[in-house]
Structure formats: C-alpha cells, structure tokens
Amino acid sequence: MMHWGLAKGAVFAALLQLVRAVTVTDIQGASWLSPLKGQTVHNLSGIVTAKSTSGFWIQGEPVADVRVSNGLSIFTSSKTILASVNVGDNITLSGVASEFRSSSSPNNLFITELQSPANITVLSSNNTVIPLVLGPSGTRSPPTQKLSARDDAAGADGWLAVPNNQSLVEVVDATLQPDVYGMDFWSSLEGQLVTVKSPVAIDFENDFGEFWVYGDWEVTGKNSRGGLSITFGPDGAPDANPETVIVGSPLDGTDNPSVSLGKTFEDITGVIVYQFGFYYILPLTAPVVASTPSSVIPPATIKPTDDECTLVIGDYNVENMAPTSSHMSTVANHIANFLNTPDIMFVQEIQDNSGATDNGVVIANLTLTNLVTAVANAGNASSTYSFLEIAPENDTDGGQPGGNIRQAYLFNSTKFALVPGSPAGGALDATEPIVGTDGKVTLTFNPGRIDPTNAAWNASRKPLVAAWETPSGARFFTVNLHLTAKLDGSSTQGDARPPVNGGVDQRIAQVETVAAFVQDLLALDPDANVIVGGDCNEYVQTRAVFAPFAGLLTELDEASGVPDVERYTYLFDQNSQQLDHLFVSSAIVERGTGVEHVHVNNWAASVDARASDHDPSVAEVKIC
Numbered sequence: 066m067m068h069w070g071l072a073k074g075a076v077f078a079a080l081l082q083l084v085r086a087v088t089v090t091d092i093q094g095a096s097w098l099s100p101l102k103g104q105t106v107h108n109l110s111g112i113v114t115a116k117s118t119s120g121f122w123i124q125g126e127p128v129a130d131v132r133v134s135n136g137l138s139i140f141t142s143s144k145t146i147l148a149s150v151n152v153g154d155n156i157t158l159s160g161v162a163s164e165f166r167s168s169s170s171p172n173n174l175f176i177t178e179l180q181s182p183a184n185i186t187v188l189s190s191n192n193t194v195i196p197l198v199l200g201p202s203g204t205r206s207p208p209t210q211k212l213s214a215r216d217d218a219a220g221a222d223g224w225l226a227v228p229n230n231q232s233l234v235e236v237v238d239a240t241l242q243p244d245v246y247g248m249d250f251w252s253s254l255e256g257q258l259v260t261v262k263s264p265v266a267i268d269f270e271n272d273f274g275e276f277w278v279y280g281d282w283e284v285t286g287k288n289s290r291g292g293l294s295i296t297f298g299p300d301g302a303p304d305a306n307p308e309t310v311i312v313g314s315p316l317d318g319t320d321n322p323s324v325s326l327g328k329t330f331e332d333i334t335g336v337i338v339y340q341f342g343f344y345y346i347l348p349l350t351a352p353v354v355a356s357t358p359s360s361v362i363p364p365a366t367i368k369p370t371d372d373e374c375t376l377v378i379g380d381y382n383v384e385n386m387a388p389t390s391s392h393m394s395t396v397a398n399h400i401a402n403f404l405n406t407p408d409i410m411f412v413q414e415i416q417d418n419s420g421a422t423d424n425g426v427v428i429a430n431l432t433l434t435n436l437v438t439a440v441a442n443a444g445n446a447s448s449t450y451s452f453l454e455i456a457p458e459n460d461t462d463g464g465q466p467g468g469n470i471r472q473a474y475l476f477n478s479t480k481f482a483l484v485p486g487s488p489a490g491g492a493l494d495a496t497e498p499i500v501g502t503d504g505k506v507t508l509t510f511n512p513g514r515i516d517p518t519n520a521a522w523n524a525s526r527k528p529l530v531a532a533w534e535t536p537s538g539a540r541f542f543t544v545n546l547h548l549t550a551k552l553d554g555s556s557t558q559g560d561a562r563p564p565v566n567g568g569v570d571q572r573i574a575q576v577e578t579v580a581a582f583v584q585d586l587l588a589l590d591p592d593a594n595v596i597v598g599g600d601c602n603e604y605v606q607t608r609a610v611f612a613p614f615a616g617l618l619t620e621l622d623e624a625s626g627v628p629d630v631e632r633y634t635y636l637f638d639q640n641s642q643q644l645d646h647l648f649v650s651s652a653i654v655e656r657g658t659g660v661e662h663v664h665v666n667n668w669a670a671s672v673d674a675r676a677s678d679h680d681p682s683v684a685e686v687k688i689c
C-alpha cells in the first residue's frame with residue numbers, strides 16, 4: 066500500500082510537472098493527506114502572507130473546490146532563508162511536499178507543509194495580501210454541529226460515543242467535507258490567511274495566553290453570556306461546537322490580551338494552522354478588545370424559606386479547599402450571598418486538616434469548621450451550618466496528592482437531622498437501604514458510602530450518602546458524588562475518533578453502582594425522596610455514562626425546564642459544559658422543582674479572579 070501510494074504520488078508529480086508547474090492547491094489536495102506527499106516540487110509559486118520564527122506561509126491561486134486550501138506552510142529554521150522573503154513577495158521555490166506531526170504527539174493530525182525550501186526567487190514585492198474573510202460577509206462559514214465523519218461512523222452519540230477511538234482520521238484519509246464537519250472545514254483552510262470578523266471569546270485564556278473564539282457567522286448552543294454550550298443538535302446527536310477556533314500567539318511577538326467569557330474583539334487576521342491538537346488562527350498581531358461583559362454577577366433567586374417541605378440545595382466543587390486556603394472567604398461569600406445559604410450544601414474537594422501535605426492526616430473537621438465559620442461571617446449570620454463527612458483511607462481516593470479530597474454536607478440542623486438509629490459508616494463500610502423498626506426506609510450506616518470497595522471506586526471519591534428527617538417526620542436521602550476526572554483524554558480535534566474521553570469507562574461503572582443503590586432504595590419505597598448530585602465530571606450528552614439512571618432519576622435541569630443552552634457549570638476549551646448535576650426521584654419531580662447555575666466563577670473578569678473552576682448551583686425541591 067505504502068509503496069503504491071508513493072509511486073502514485075511520484076507519477077502524478079512527474080506528469081504534472083511535464084505539463085505545468087505544481088501549485089499550492091496541487092499539494093494541498095482535497096483529502097487529509099497531500100497527494101504529493103514525499104515529492105520534490107519545483108517552481109512552486111505564491112505570495113508570502115505571513116512569517117514566523119520557523120517558516121512562512123504562501124498563498125497560491127485559489128481553485129473553485131472549497132475542499133482545497135490555497136495556503137501552504139513553508140517550514141525552515143534557516144535565518145538566511147527567512148531573511149530572504151518578505152510579506153507581499155511573489156516568489157517561486159522548490160522543496161519537498163510533506164506531512165508532519167511530532168512523534169511525541171501521535172494523536173495530532175498531520176500538517177501539510179513544504180520542507181527543505183530552496184531556489185527561492187523573488188519575482189516581485191509589495192503585492193497586496195488579501196485574507197479570506199470568513200462568515201456571512203465572506204464566502205465561507207464553519208459548520209455548527211459535527212467535528213468529523215469518523216464520529217458519525219461511531220454511532221448516534223457521535224463525538225461522545227463510547228467506546229472511543231474506533232478509527233483514525235489520517236488512516237482513513239477521506240476527502241474533506243467542509244460544509245458538514247468542522248475539522249474538515251478548518252483543514253480546508255490550513256495554511257491560509259483568513260479574517261475572523263467580530264470575534265467573541267468563549268473561555269478564559271489558557272496557560273499560554275491562547276483563547277477560543279467564534280466569529281460573525283452562524284453559531285448554535287449560544288448562552289446568555291455569549292459562550293457556546295454543549296447541547297444536542299437537531300438530529301439528536303451531541304453538538305461539538307466546531308464553529309470555533311483557538312487564537313494562538315501573535316506572529317509579531319506581541320501578547321494576547323487577558324480574556325474572559327463573552328469578551329469581544331476587533332477583527333482578527335491570521336493564518337490557520339494545526340498545532341498542539343487543535344486548529345488555530347495565529348494572529349498577525351495581538352487582538353484588540355472591543356467590549357467586556359458586565360462584572361456584576363446576579364445571585365440566585367431561589368432562597369430558603371421556613372416551609373419544612375421545601376428544601377433548598379446547594380452544590381459546589383470548592384476546588385482543593387484546605388483549612389487555610391486563600392479562596393475560602395470567596396467561596397464562603399458565594400455560599401452566603403450568591404447561593405443564599407441553602408438548607409443543605411453538597412460540597413466536593415474538601416481536603417483534610419493538613420491540606421495537601423501527605424502526612425497520614427485524613428480527617429477534615431478543621432477545614433469544615435473553618436468553612437462554616439467563614440460562611441456565617443460572610444452572611445452576618447447568628448447561626449452556623451452543621452457539617453458531616455466520612456474521612457477516606459489515606460491517599461486512596463485520588464485528587465491532589467496528600468489532600469485526601471472528599472465530599473461533605475453543610476446543613477441547617479434546625480430544619481432536619483440525620484435519621485437516628487444507624488451507626489455512622491467508616492471509609493470501607495458499604496451502606497444499604499433497609500426498612501427500620503418503625504417501618505420506614507433508612508440506611509444500614511448513616512451517613513455511609515456506596516460500595517466503597519468496588520473496583521469502580523479505585524483511586525476515586527466514594528459517594529457520601531445520608532438519610533434525613535424533618536421535625537415532622539418527612540424523610541429524604543442524599544447522595545453526594547465526585548466521579549473520576551477526565552484525565553488522559555485526547556484532543557477533541559485529534560486523530561482518534563471519537564476522541565478519548567479520559568476515565569469514561571470508570572465513570573460508567575461508578576454510575577452503575579450508584580444506580581444499583583438507588584434501585585434498591587426505590588424497591589423498598591417507590592415514593593422515596595432521593596437526591597443524587599455533585600461533580601460528575603461528565604455532561605449528560607455523554608449518554609453512556611448516565612444511562613444507568615434511566616427510569617430511576619431525572620436531572621433537575623430537565624425536570625425544571627432550564628433552557629438547554631443555560632445548562633453549564635464549567636468552561637473547557639471551546640465548550641460551556643455541565644459537569645455538576647442534581648438528579649432526583651420521581652416523587653420529587655411530581656411536586657415541581659427549580660434549579661439555577663450561579664456563574665460566580667465562570668463569569669469572573671479574569672481566570673485568576675475565580676475561586677473555583679466550577680460554578681455552584683442552587684435547587685429547590687419539595688419533599689412533602
């Protein structure tokens with residue numbers, strides 16, 4: 066195959082050069098890999114559009130076929146060669162048509178480039194360089210739902226289908242379908258100079274100062290802040306927001322501005338490249354901020370009341386909270402003044418009393434005492450929350466080494482208390498629902514953990530379960546989750562399709578154990594009030610993960626009719642996404658529910674102004 070491919074390329078190149086000089090579009094071709102890969106080409110002509118420290122880009126004559134880029138990267142680290150060309154020069158050159166990716170990044174796509182450039186002749190200078198304008202005022206707009214035909218091939222869940230990595234883009238080497246698939250669209254512009262008009266930022270900048278945008282073109286999933294949420298598309302498949310591109314480091318050495326969700330910019334002109342697993346636009350110079358969204362973040366409208374049947378629940382991943390964490394007072398202010406001090410808080414990532422020091426300390430009562438004091442201070446409250454936790458075994462639940470993160474509840478003990486009569490469980494005790502001596506359902510350990518020795522919970526946080534009762538005897542059950550993280554995944558625009566969703570198999574196994582517990586509980590009392598929630602490290606559009614809850618629990622966003630695009634608690638790369646969820650049993654759904662995601666962190670003015678990477682949520686449910 067390999068030899069035939071090379072031979073075909075060689076024959077094609079030789080025949081072509083008998084007739085006319087090879088063009089940029091001949092090298093790019095209409096598929097992922099260059100039809101001239103490995104061939105030396107001569108008298109290639111183009112206008113220099115941009116320069117970097119590792120080469121430059123040229124633009125040839127376009128062809129009518131929109132699959133074919135008329136831009137090309139010329140790779141060279143020779144200072145002499147770089148000094149010999151200027152933007153606007155019309156040049157001819159020779160070199161080797163190549164497909165490159167770093168051997169250390171096997172999940173990246175290949176970049177088509179000309180290597181070993183030689184015989185550079187400048188025919189004329191100061192030619193006008195005209196970028197391709199993207200969007201309605203230009204001719205080309207990105208598709209808005211799908212990334213790759215390879216994802217469609219994996220099933221109805223597309224880019225979120227499980228199992229992952231069922232095929233590789235570069236091995237299949239199909240021709241591009243830029244009007245349907247986002248990766249194909251951006252690939253069809255690889256090496257081209259383009260203008261993105263009126264860009265909008267959809268995340269904070271990353272550690273390298275790079276940030277994601279969409280331009281003045283059709284988008285889907287747009288939320289009220291201007292971000293793009295993960296939703297389901299019109300065909301029922303998850304929408305991957307392919308109509309976005311990441312803005313890399315400016316080519317002139319200037320620095321990108323600080324960015325936050327919903328900031329807008331003046332038009333950006335730059336070159337489309339593929340690097341570090343994504344399609345980038347490398348701007349010619351630093352983008353200029355055009356507008357900044359309001360820094361006033363509205364608090365939740367849901368508030369606790371004196372009604373015993375109405376329960377206000379908060380949920381917050383407080384990101385590695387230790388007794389002396391500098392972000393504790395900000396988190397406390399969020400709980401008191403933006404979440405309105407809910408009746409019960411589900412918190413995740415509470416560290417032990419010694420924080421991230423790996424010294425065998427596992428109890429977190431100092432961390433929790435400090436947090437409830439800070440919440441009371443932030444709200445000028447005369448009473449403080451009570452709290453409960455189950456300390457994990459030293460260093461067995463994952464997270465920051467030595468921190469022993471765990472879930473905990475902060476709760477208002479004047480409103481309800483643990484159902485009495487069962488011992489509190491330890492780290493390895495599996496609690497189970499049973500019918501108590503009073504004929505009502507309770508737990509064998511209260512609080513307790515679900516199936517903590519099951520392999521599904523290896524190196525991960527076990528669910529914290531509790532059975533509660535109000536003074537007049539209404540019961541409810543809570544399960545506080547922190548499922549395993551999305552570590553070691555592959556890029557959403559990488560070679561592996563569907564992309565590798567790190568930890569997905571373990572999350573499925575974890576949800577299965579939780580579902581089995583809930584099923585046992587509902588078997589004893591189909592009308593039980595059950596609330597399962599926390600940081601699930603997964604969006605519901607990854608349907609395989611939450612499938613075990615079907616028929617048992619309903620997500621509160623769904624039960625409460627929250628608009629799809631406003632369902633997000635986290636920003637990652639191009640997506641506003643919901644990692645934090647609350648699920649409830651049908652008895653609760655039937656009485657009516659409400660939920661709000663309070664964007665105290667993801668609407669912050671800068672990435673450093675956040676107290677946590679997650680936004681908290683507040684919900685209202687009726688338990689009688």
Ligand SMILES: *[C@@H]1O[C@H](CO)[C@@H](O)[C@H](O)[C@H]1NC(C)=O
Pocket residue numbers: 107108
């Ligand atoms: C390049 O083009 C020039 C003029 O068109 C021609 O004389 C020359 O032979 C070409 N060189 C190669 C290597 O094809």
Ligand SMILES: *[C@@H]1O[C@H](CO)[C@@H](O)[C@H](O)[C@H]1NC(C)=O
Pocket residue numbers: 110111112155156188192
């Ligand atoms: C660059 O020069 C070549 C050779 O003279 C010519 O065919 C081509 O049209 C020129 N390109 C532009 C954009 O002027």
Ligand SMILES: *[C@@H]1O[C@H](CO)[C@@H](O)[C@H](O)[C@H]1NC(C)=O
Pocket residue numbers: 106107159160183184
């Ligand atoms: C460069 O040009 C010279 C003279 O025309 C030719 O002999 C040589 O093959 C060319 N080199 C390449 C790499 O095309």
Ligand SMILES: *[C@@H]1O[C@H](CO)[C@@H](O)[C@H](O)[C@H]1NC(C)=O
Pocket residue numbers: 190191
């Ligand atoms: C190109 O333009 C620059 C600046 O306007 C000028 O200095 C230079 O002489 C021009 N070069 C040519 C070849 O016309």
Ligand SMILES: *[C@@H]1O[C@H](CO)[C@@H](O)[C@H](O)[C@H]1NC(C)=O
Pocket residue numbers: 171172230555561565
């Ligand atoms: C995807 O699977 C291929 C084998 O088909 C393997 O070589 C590659 O490493 C996998 N990619 C990822 C990101 O796991």
Ligand SMILES: *[C@@H]1O[C@H](CO)[C@@H](O)[C@H](O)[C@H]1NC(C)=O
Pocket residue numbers: 423424425426459460461
């Ligand atoms: C637990 O704590 C001790 C300190 O007592 C620490 O040195 C050890 O490495 C920790 N981890 C495990 C897995 O025991």
Ligand SMILES: *[C@@H]1O[C@H](CO)[C@@H](O)[C@H](O)[C@H]1NC(C)=O
Pocket residue numbers: 428430431434
């Ligand atoms: C934490 O618990 C330990 C052991 O029960 C107790 O000695 C200590 O006083 C508690 N600390 C706080 C801050 O409650």
Ligand SMILES: *[C@@H]1O[C@H](CO)[C@@H](O)[C@H](O)[C@H]1NC(C)=O
Pocket residue numbers: 402443444445
């Ligand atoms: C708490 O009291 C301080 C000082 O009296 C006041 O400035 C602040 O607004 C109060 N905060 C709340 C949430 O009531």
Ligand SMILES: *[C@@H]1O[C@H](CO)[C@@H](O)[C@H](O)[C@H]1NC(C)=O
Pocket residue numbers: 370371406446448449450477478479480
């Ligand atoms: C607990 O609820 C009571 C009654 O509604 C209220 O007065 C008190 O402030 C609440 N405590 C906390 C810590 O919110």
Ligand SMILES: *[C@@H]1O[C@H](CO)[C@@H](O)[C@H](O)[C@H]1NC(C)=O
Pocket residue numbers: 520523524
């Ligand atoms: C548990 O997880 C750790 C860390 O990821 C891993 O090294 C170990 O092999 C796992 N053990 C089992 C039984 O899966």
